[in-house]
Amino acid sequence: MEKELIDFLYLICIILFIVGLKRLSHPDSAKKGNMIAGIGMGLAIVITMFYPMENESNNYAWIFGGLIIGGTIGYIAAKKIKMTKMPEMVSLFNGLGGACSMLIAAVEFYNLPEGTPMMSTQVLTIIFALFVGSIAFTGSIVAWGKLDGFLRDSLVLPAPQIINLGMLIVVLGLSAYIMFLPEMNFTLVLVLLGLSMVYGVTFVTPIGGGDMPVVISLLNSFTGIAAAGAGLIYGNQVMIVGGIIVGAAGTILTVLMCNAMNRSLFNVVIGGFSGSGKSSGSGREEVVKEASHGDTAIQLKYSNRVLIVPGYGLAVAQAQHVCHDLEKALENEGVDVKYAIHPVAGRMPGHMNVLLAEADVPYPKLLELEEANEQMPNTDMVLVIGANDVVNPSAKNDPGSPIYGMPILDVELAGTVIVLKRSMRPGYAGIQNPLFFGEKTKMLFGDAKDSLSKLKTEVGNA
Amino acid sequence: MEKELIDFLYLICIILFIVGLKRLSHPDSAKKGNMIAGIGMGLAIVITMFYPMENESNNYAWIFGGLIIGGTIGYIAAKKIKMTKMPEMVSLFNGLGGACSMLIAAVEFYNLPEGTPMMSTQVLTIIFALFVGSIAFTGSIVAWGKLDGFLRDSLVLPAPQIINLGMLIVVLGLSAYIMFLPEMNFTLVLVLLGLSMVYGVTFVTPIGGGDMPVVISLLNSFTGIAAAGAGLIYGNQVMIVGGIIVGAAGTILTVLMCNAMNRSLFNVVIGGFSGSGKSSGSGREEVVKEASHGDTAIQLKYSNRVLIVPGYGLAVAQAQHVCHDLEKALENEGVDVKYAIHPVAGRMPGHMNVLLAEADVPYPKLLELEEANEQMPNTDMVLVIGANDVVNPSAKNDPGSPIYGMPILDVELAGTVIVLKRSMRPGYAGIQNPLFFGEKTKMLFGDAKDSLSKLKTEVGNA
Amino acid sequence: MKVGIINEKLDNRVAIVPDLVKRLIAEGNEVIAEKGCGASALFSDKVYEESGAVLESRADVLSSAELICSIMPLDKDDYKQLPTEAIVISSYQPYNSLVKTKEAADYKLTVFSMDMIPRITLAQAMDVLSSMASIAGYKAVILAANHLPKYFPMLTTAAGSIPPAKVLVMGAGVAGLQAVATAKRLGSVVQAFDTRTAAKEEVESLGAKFVEVEGATDDKAAGGYAVEQTEEYKQKQRQRIFDEAVKSDVIITTAQLRGKPAPILITKEMVEKMRNGSVIVDIASSTGGNCEITEDEKTVVKHGVTIIGNSELAADVPNHASQLFSKNVHNFIKIFLKDGKAEIDMENEILKSSCITSNGEILFGK
Amino acid sequence: MKVGIINEKLDNRVAIVPDLVKRLIAEGNEVIAEKGCGASALFSDKVYEESGAVLESRADVLSSAELICSIMPLDKDDYKQLPTEAIVISSYQPYNSLVKTKEAADYKLTVFSMDMIPRITLAQAMDVLSSMASIAGYKAVILAANHLPKYFPMLTTAAGSIPPAKVLVMGAGVAGLQAVATAKRLGSVVQAFDTRTAAKEEVESLGAKFVEVEGATDDKAAGGYAVEQTEEYKQKQRQRIFDEAVKSDVIITTAQLRGKPAPILITKEMVEKMRNGSVIVDIASSTGGNCEITEDEKTVVKHGVTIIGNSELAADVPNHASQLFSKNVHNFIKIFLKDGKAEIDMENEILKSSCITSNGEILFGK
Amino acid sequence: MDSIMQFIIDNIEMLYILVFAVFLGMEVISKVPTVLHTPLMSGANAISGVVVIGAIILIRNADPGNYIILIIGMLGIALATVNVIGGFAVTDRMLQMFKKKKK
Amino acid sequence: MDSIMQFIIDNIEMLYILVFAVFLGMEVISKVPTVLHTPLMSGANAISGVVVIGAIILIRNADPGNYIILIIGMLGIALATVNVIGGFAVTDRMLQMFKKKKK
Ligand SMILES: NC(=O)c1ccc[n+]([C@@H]2O[C@H](COP(=O)([O-])OP(=O)(O)OC[C@H]3O[C@@H](n4cnc5c(N)ncnc54)[C@H](OP(=O)(O)O)[C@@H]3O)[C@@H](O)[C@H]2O)c1
Ligand SMILES: NC(=O)c1ccc[n+]([C@@H]2O[C@H](COP(=O)([O-])OP(=O)(O)OC[C@H]3O[C@@H](n4cnc5c(N)ncnc54)[C@H](OP(=O)(O)O)[C@@H]3O)[C@@H](O)[C@H]2O)c1
């Protein structure tokens, strides 16, 4: 086929990528978007088989071999992995993509015709692809390890900032040196490759486990850029444009993720991801997991049964109206929402009744303790809003606790528990609550009214 | 300068256009966005002065003459025009841009070297620019006339759909004919130009005045496409890309505007804009102006004082909570919001008090009739929510009215009045309300709860 | 014009409050008030004096006033002392009984009965039926809450849960709607009944539930007053009310028919089936009551149910009730009192409808 | 175990309601009830019988019961008939007066006073102080609304506007908070006062305003009970209360100090300056009242202000109050009653604190 | 037709640019709040005055003696400039109302 | 440096394309709800496996006897394909939870 025709077909692939990404960014169309992008990729691979070459030895057997092996492994891995392990998987996949760029760059360096001037765009391009691909490769592997747990967070480098800066200078210096040489020195290239891979490791290692999603997104954009670099080597449009688009999208996504965590891009890129105390504990200590408004909202929206446990904090925040609004928004989405009223929630008998009546929550939506506890196992999500003592499992488990013997709402029987409060401070009884460190629990810190209205907005958006 | 360098600089202009448009689509950055786009345009004009030409006769005097004349007229017109007349102005401006494309295309046809084959991309391009530019030109002028009022809406063509289709076939046929001729026939080109202009007129004429904003947006995208067409004639990147971007953006904007009016693009393009009864009255009859949620929200947000007049409809819609939410959202934006409580609003004494107390509206926010009427002249906007009789000026002006003599809330003393109700149906007294046809009044049809929650969302977005 | 205020013998309210005295004087009138007239409505003689009223004995007030304002009709003793040209503004409720009207006619007095003012938009500001009914609706709920041996709102406490009280409001006119609103405020579960079709929307506009009984005769033409319903409808209605009533903790009845006895909505049988301790407040008691065994102006306990028959509940909120009543009176007076002079134009719809007797002739019903 | 229920001589409530009778019997006990014991709380003898209780005369109940439950302390006549090994569960309020306790000690009875149960989390379900105070807070507002010659909520009507009533709640404990909530529900403007620092947040959590007086002595250590304040503070407080009180239409006072007379928060002077027709409900009246001129268990009108002194308002909502009280009693009994047998472990904190006399010895205060 | 196909193949990169420009134009606008519809339309309209570039090129190319073309060209420049300058100025005025008020 | 400048000038249209691609990449994502961050990242990651094209070209160009290159190339293809196939499949699974439930 003519190269121009191929390029025209590649344009279609690119359009499919763009449309796919676009659709991926809306919940309703995301699944389709993913498929569209996949079709684009398939088309690109097929087209490439017909790409006109100087030296068409083709070697289709090798190609199909690679495709089949990779495809099988990828598919099985994706299907077998547990839902909770998906981010790790993405990170690993991403590393493999980076590795491919790296390999291509290395081979192309090796393939460079005798006497190619080193100081050329071509060499620059190859070095770029090599460098970025290597970082994406090893960085992703480290991120994977951290998320999966086989690499410990506590493995800390001394003065990571300085090490990273040093590594960067060395790698860039070596690259320049290679280009200034009169002719190719493949050994040096291999050294460069090695150093780049090490840099990938030192880049990610200092970063706390809680920030890994951001890092993965960043490394993903690196992979995209590396792919674009590899594309430049061949002047291949779909690689260049596809890679750049992923690079740009990944960068923006990284920024968005930082924003969602209330961190700045600067803090992330320069500040070396100095893990925020709260989210990155050191494995053995009790760790509090923080929830995000977005994820909570989507989880709520796609639940079947939700139980709201209001407490004194709901009253303090005067969040009863917003709470009712959220409840109605969820009901609109087909979620069954009820309230579990603990007899001593709040600070006076019937405190919660007063509040919820004010917000016009219909009486049949209120469940009493026993009823609520019966329904707990069939409940997908519990929203604990400014309650504390009334959901404290110590009352059941810890005979030494001052509240031992008080009946509580057994929220841990439900699928997921989200606790809305401002801090880790205790409630009326003045005691710590083990629920907050529970397997199923996530904390959504902030004033209850704020958090609820954000949740409501996100439920509307999602 | 080298053409490539120019193209590189043009890229910068294009980036400025894109960034400008991007910013124009957010309220906070819109002003800057406009400036950025303007800078891009200035840069493009300057660069073009250095564009390499085969035949550089330059004729700078003519160029500067044109720029100065056009610039002066444009600037003065833009500054002098009344705020309310701006849409007309935009339409007129747009027509002039289209006219320029048309002129360029005509001249370039005329300039075609002897013996150019007619069946060529070049000729096709020129004809395209000529055709689209002409439509944009005359269409915009008609739209301007309709908005300004010097062209009457009642000027109706018989069977406009058929006329338009016929015109289109004739124009396309003539274009094809010209291209199939062995050599250029400039007379025919002038005929084509004339017919295209007529088509522009017949295209817009059947459309009701209320739909003009949509039409202007559509014609604007035509102008952009025409500019791109003209750009193709010269292979000029900034014209091509700039024109295409405006064309695409204009088309999307048109669709968005249709959506905001609850009309489909189909209804607009094929259905020949058959004016919806409500918004396009025939000049002399009393016309009800409909407000959009977006515009109302922005007006509210940028008001200093807003008065809410609740009525029975607020109670029927049970919209008291949303109403309070909107009030708080506005207060957050620094707007002073009060409620004007008419003594007989609702269906029982104190009906509004009961509602607003339920929503926890603080008592000091409630004004009585006399107080409210005193404040009316200092009020920027009045939101009449499901009230009718209590704001009916007939009680003051029309001795024959059954409610003559009842004290009313004199909302017409305020800057703007937005009435939220579901239809034009009368209230308790069963009589029509002249307020709804008033100079300052706009209707926001729909259930009060719906409308209010949309307003609240828009206030948040804007 | 000399305006007289007297002490109501059977009522806590007063027809003209001190605030209004000031206004009347500012408008060029004189005001003479019987000593102690405002006491039970918590307006002391001192305040009256400060407002400019001259305090006199009842006899003096009656004999010198040109315009007498009262809440309840005067009696024969009073008439004797009044000059015949005196104008009386009061509530004679001629639809319920013409006795008082006849007495006034005998003395050739001109009487405007505030309750006869037509319920047109223009007259809303004079509508004592509305203003008093509104207070009665509120008070009925407060009374019921006070008598009920239970809580109104729902309450979940360490010592167990208390379900919300069930309140049924019969007749969703002005009083009924206000009762609905007040009962809802207090946290009870409220249902309401009415035969007017518009009532459903009105009840729902207060967030309460409407108990629908199909087949009601519509009454748009009756200008806001209820009309008598068919027998079949009444039967259906009784069954539905029966079912709801026996489940209710509180029933508030307000259904009235102008010039007719109030419809019986709660039978003796229903009362017997109601839970012990339940409360019925019957605002329609003066025209016979909506409950079969209501005793007017009495609170009785029958079959374990407390039945309060009181059509003048507004008198139990005398301070505010007097304020609203005076405002109504003032708005009414303004129609014919210009610069301290009465100019009565009998063509005026409001005056025509509300003048029940003049010159010895009974105009009511004409 | 034979559980006895007696008719309260001075109270409308009953210590054990029929629902609880069923439970007790299911748990292996017998229940004997005095005829008519539940009548005033609207539980008929028939229902008691249906629940499984044996109805007897008072004498029979007293002489055969092993465990007697009552709301108010028994009197000497009763003691005479009781076997000495009998256990009495009631509210003796020994902090206020030891007379009744001494009498019981004289007869060597074992008395558990429900009001002495410590206010720890575990005992919340037995806390009669809370459950009764909560009802009292509600009832206080209903009573006030019933006595006030005004409307509680704001009302804009064709006959003029009525401003909302101003309610001041003093002491924001259980009763006070419930009063705040109820008054807010009714649409009045509510302010509340308390010396506890946590009270501000609690009051605001009900949407009402807290009247701040700076310089209060904190009481975190006192386990929920209020402590006495400094003289300077009291002065400041009195001034602030003065200012607010004279502007209020309704004042509800609930401030109590355990074992001491209630603090005087409303002086005679303040009452004099209050508007005519205002209402004060003093829940602290049994320990002297927060208002200087409160008369316990009486409703008096002084200086134009209605002052209701009643510390047992819960008795005015007898049906629900009895339900809650029984639930409290039941939760308490469950501590020591296993399979119909009493196993009293005096090491148990709750039993230890609430047992005020046993074996002729007064344990209260030990 | 062949020539058009050829044209496309010859200008494949141009085609990329066009397609991307269309996407960009659409994307940039896609989530504008209703309140900005009119100003945005006005701003886009000003940019569509980019056709002025064409008129400038036309004149610069023209024979200095060919007055017809020069006049038409100048007219074109003037018209398009009205569109550009007027357009940006009007947009700016419309956007005045979005100025934040001080609280 | 000059050569780089020259490179840019020679490939001006490529530059347009690149710039537009960057813009498009950014625009397309700019308003994604937080809940979609992870799936979107995963989807973008799958697309970044487009580098597989490079590996294919590499092999197709390679000397059929040069086993080192062929093996490395095949490895590259395999790795990139894991990225592509695995990426799309994982994304798809993540998006399962967005399926609308029937009301
Ligand atoms: N019901 C009664 O009659 C009564 C009477 C007296 C005492 N009590 C006691 O009160 C307790 C009631 O339990 P509970 O679970 O309702 O309350 P809680 O245990 O006191 O916990 C309330 C929680 O709400 C959070 N909170 C406060 N303000 C908030 C805001 N604006 N936004 C979000 N969260 C907020 C606080 O955490 P942050 O500070 O971290 O936000 C606090 O941990 C029990 O211990 C009960 O024994 C009850
Ligand atoms: N306050 C009293 O004591 C009392 C007692 C009896 C009578 N009235 C009379 O009632 C009237 C009160 O005046 P008003 O202005 O409050 O009410 P109104 O004149 O009855 O008008 C209410 C308006 O609300 C609109 N509406 C109804 N449902 C709505 C919904 N869900 N969403 C949005 N709009 C809705 C209706 O128009 P659409 O159908 O087009 O939506 C209607 O025009 C006066 O005429 C008064 O005399 C008052």
Ligand SMILES: NC(=O)c1ccc[n+]([C@@H]2O[C@H](COP(=O)([O-])OP(=O)(O)OC[C@H]3O[C@@H](n4cnc5c(N)ncnc54)[C@H](O)[C@@H]3O)[C@@H](O)[C@H]2O)c1
């Ligand atoms: N035009 C005005 O401005 C104006 C002023 C005041 C009242 N109104 C209207 O007049 C109407 C009646 O007011 P009112 O309170 O004085 O009426 P009312 O006291 O005469 O009757 C009270 C209610 O009882 C209802 N009723 C009658 N028979 C019944 C039955 N058998 N079963 C159930 N309900 C029955 C009536 O429909 C009415 O709603 C209301 O709709 C009110 O809004 C209008």
Ligand SMILES: NC(=O)c1ccc[n+]([C@@H]2O[C@H](COP(=O)([O-])OP(=O)(O)OC[C@H]3O[C@@H](n4cnc5c(N)ncnc54)[C@H](O)[C@@H]3O)[C@@H](O)[C@H]2O)c1
């Ligand atoms: N631990 C528990 O589970 C539990 C159970 C019940 C009550 N409590 C708490 O105990 C506290 C007191 O409850 P209560 O209602 O029985 O108390 P109470 O009846 O003893 O006193 C009522 C209120 O009056 C206040 N007060 C005392 N002196 C005052 C003064 N001079 N001025 C103003 N206010 C004064 C007190 O601070 C208290 O809030 C409350 O905070 C309540 O939440 C805790």
